[in-house]
Amino acid sequence: RIITVVLFITVSITAFAAGDQILATAKGGCIPGDKGTQEIQKVQNADGDFIFVLDGAGKQIWKSENLGSEDKVFTFEEKGQKLALKDFTGDGAVEIITAAFYGPKASGVYVFTWDQTAKTFKPIMVSAPGDDEPRDLLVSDIRKDDGSDMIFQKDGKVRLTGMVYPEKPEDAPVGAFYFFEFEKGQFVQKKVEKFPPEPGKEKE
Secondary structure, eight states: OOEEOOOOOBOOOOOSSTTOEEEEEEEEOOSTTOOSOEEEEEEEOSSOEEEEEEOTTSOEEEEOOOOBSEEOOEEETTEEESEEEEESSSSSSOEEEEEEEOSSSOEEEEEEEEETTTTEEEEOOEEOTTOSSOBSSEEEOSOOTTSTTEEEOTTSOEEEEEEEOOSSTTSOOEEEEEEEEEETTEEEEEEEEEOOOOTTOOOO
């Protein structure tokens, strides 16, 4: 069963270190079996965007790698969000959802979960037909600043906007919706729906 957790998210301009800006925070239980609550911070500095996880005493217990060069909003619970928490795995602990633009046209949605064996957070992998191996992020290459290019839907699916590149180089790429579902510990691409043709451009 997937459980949605009520978030306490704040947007701040308070810097906790030189050059660091806290973009959003959330609190929740991210570690299975740990009765404590962790604070998650989305932080931006000159290098890019990062996620920090702090324990109840305010001590840093994890920092992500650089997620991207610019902040990015995604849609969660029908609102544009910088950071969200949700239990995808059903273990009673929430996963950390965030996004960043990493260019030149692409943005990524990252979902981090606690690895009980390694005792650290790791990204939930993403599988799609044609990929040589799973990725560690969900990708959109049609950017929408309001977050409508990356939507966590009420039915549990994730919808991303992206381009479909034809096999023939003379054919132009077209936009499409990519749908993913969480199953067996990863996000799996289920279908691709091309955008309807613009009025007056339908094929004869």
